[in-house]
Amino acid sequence: MAKENNSSAARSVAYWLFQSNFKTLRLRDALRAEALFSFPVRAHTDRIRSGDKVIIWQTGKAQGCYALATVLSDPTVTDPLPEEMPYYREAVETEARVTIRIDYNLWNRPVTAEMLQAAGTVDSFYAGLSGTNYRATEAQFESIASLVAQQDILHEPETEYFINPGFYPPLNLILHGPPGTGKTFRTINHAVAIIENRPLEEVDLEPRTALKKRFDRYQEAGRIDFVTFHQSFAYEDFIEGIKPVVENDQVNYRVEAGIFQKLCRRAAEKVTENAGDWDSVPRFVLIIDEINRGNLPAIFGELISLIEPNKRDGCAEQLRTILPYSKKAFSVPANLYLLGTMNTADRSTESLDIALRRRFSFLEVPSDHTLISELAERPMVAGVDLERLLQAINDRMEALLDEQARIGHAYFLQIRDLDDLRGVFELHILPLLKEYFYHDLAKIGLILGRAFIQDERNATTKFANFDHPYAEEMLHKQRFRLKPVQELEERDFIRIYDPEY
Template identity: 40%
Template sequence: MLTDTQPQPLIERIRDIGHPEAVRRFFSLLKELIDIINLPNGDARLVFTVRKGQKAITANINFFLALQLVKPNRGEVEYWLTIKKGCQSQLSAIREIDFVPLTEKSDYVSVVIGHSDAHLLQNPAIRKCWEDCLPELAETPKRGPHSARHNADIYLAAEDEAFLSDLLRLVDDPTLGDSPSNDYSAAEPETAYDVVAERPDQPHNLILVGPPGTGKTFALQPYLRDRNGASDRASLITFHPAYSYEEFVEGIRPEVVGGQVSYRVRKGIFHRACVSAVQLAGYATLADCLNDTPENRVRKLQKAPVHYLLIDEVNRANVASVFGDLITLLETDKRLGADNELWLTLPYSQERFGVPSNLYVVGTMNTTDRSIALLDIALRRRFAFRDMRPDPSVLPVIDGIDLPQLLRTVNERIEYLLDRDHQIGHAYLTAVANHTDLCGAFRDQVIPLLQEYFFNDWAKIQLILGDNPAWGKDPEHRLIWTKKKYTASASNALFGEMPDAMDEVVTYEINPHLQRGNYDQVPAQAFIRIYQK
């Protein structure tokens, strides 16, 4: 809350900038800057200023501009984030940003981002360049004190959400200074959307399930592209066995700066996705969303566009460990803006956290992955599962070979000998345009996959491909050949005696013409006779 002495210079500068949403975004960034450099208010290495005659709020570390919010005389509000000059090439492909050197010979440049492109403040490449630069600025031998006077109110506004909210209320109505209210929602103007945002026809939490090659990952592509071919409303991650809560939500990470090891809290992709979702509703941070009234929060989140978090191979990680205590917050009725909304306090940062109702989580799960049997039952209850099966109808007939019938026959045999979760997806054959492509697909993908499925039980692989003698294929048409049958006399000749408990042994090999790439020596009948006796 404000004291009797009003922070008038900061209030005037916020009024000059004239953009409350941009101000909130700036102070959210400033809070991160303070957490990263871990310096107290009043430290000689810091100077946060609101200079007269400039429509700007500036944060300097030592003698370097580190972060700035500025309203040019013409144009929109801009965010300036300082990075190392060597990092500039990594961001050159982002056309919406500009670079301004701090000085002619400086090793640092400022990334300039207009408010219309404010989503780029969450761009992982930009954030990493900026966050990696800040500790270096704090450790430079060129230290303060500064000639400019430090404004302690700026530091306080970054650390205290209630203080910032009161500042914004006073900017709108100076008469409120004597009787501040606890309703901070008035400081944040409602984002102007013409209509309630259209929601996708799918559950909030969805997992696409199926065998390999059924297009699960391909089905994520539309979420990554908007009508113009690109989108910033989706985040993509692939789980792996070492993935943890610390990478997904937040965790303490070591950093080496100037030969010294320090530790700070790093936000994970799930946390960043939730922030991106509330920013689409007009909030700068999750804290702003939680500080708002329930009525405003419901209205804004209902009108906000959707943000997607896409998780490929969701069952390859220990899901219960990765989601941790957030598993309850994923439920539709427990999300921010829902009837029974909940939030919790994160263990490392001690910040309040909730999952906004305009965030949709879409994952993929390969049914052949044996870790599916260990999938947490809590996750199964909170996610909807959509089965994706092989679709032979998308395949063509090439060189007289009926690929749809071939795939149907192979999968029917796999389902009989193994189960339906180990079928072969149509994606293995969608790129096949001729006989050569088909031979390559079988040699490099289909047959190795069958080896994995049946643990090199070649007799079963022969059954799958119709290469068993009873099916009636000519020997030269078979893809899996019987290399040799060892009778008792053949075993004696090989070992000099009969091995103990020795059953009849048969060895196999892949058709040598197929194996060596002599595809013109592999007739079309080798594939036609898979499904046609």
């Protein structure tokens, strides 16, 4: 009689196929984080019992067996555990579930349908059909366990599948430097390198026209977006806001997603479509020009934490938030890169939010006068050595201010004759110098020399009939005025770097 009871107990172990839809549950992420403790039971609730063995299968493009498990409880109507909730893509209804123990965690090397077919165990195997719970056989379960043992999947190193923030390209990068160093110009190179997953040095070797064409194609395909921050740019433009819409000659209001949320949604869709195959997930780039000109804490809002590399969707410390207008759950996918530019001559640089600053990597794009001889159409114009000219200006600016105060080399790359040089000085160099020195023309004279500054201390002006203790002193005080640029000759520019000329 005892033998019969033992035999009956042995026969009571059943084998099941539990299926997860990748659109509902991020199974791979949950297994990777060891955060899967239960599974819904929507069929065979009267047959699935504690002690049964389970094949956990994900459907979709990356379908396969991602775990083998043991059932630890009979089906009970309950909610998922709090640890499991972040991995569900949509609201979860209270339903019958069983507690499970993961015996073989195959998140990084699933057993695929092709592997099972090669092993000859696909007969009566219902993986891929619509539904959550199907009967499986002991042979199917043991076949998968055998494949696990043969390939030593259990002991494969568990490498992170999201982008390592310690390597180039960082997920959040700001190019910073003086005006005229080509920061916005360089964003095209960086964006293409990110999208194509290629070294930046390799992309830099390509012809500019070919590079720009590919950049434009990626932008048209919705993989690259470009935005410029300014004083009026707000959270409602960047994330989401309530916007007026005219319909049938009536003004209605509705919640509209901003540029960042839209790009996040597109990037997240590609992660979903390529679930289980991170190497095939397309990358997306948002270029934020003049990032420090906006009110950054107000624009980013609660997303200031979500953009951190390890807080991205699918990462070890992922975070989600509920958006204030749409009330939808939101996270930032790990295949979206933020690429900003920042002008160090802009006084708002000093007030860049510290919390945001530490979430970005910074790459300096310095002024380099030596690039003029390599990149300029004509490094020597009307006898003026443009490289030496820029070097002299920047050396003197650094002596008067600091090492960040410089003029960019890009202003000198398209100069073809003396008129072009005059135009660059009138439209770019002199305005920048006025900004740097707060219109102190005497200091600008120390940079450029006497030829650029007129001394009008001997000019006479008659004041109105009024007694003032310093009237005579003010009448004869030293005054300066910029000389009209069109009156400058080549020798005036040469004397900036060669005073003895």
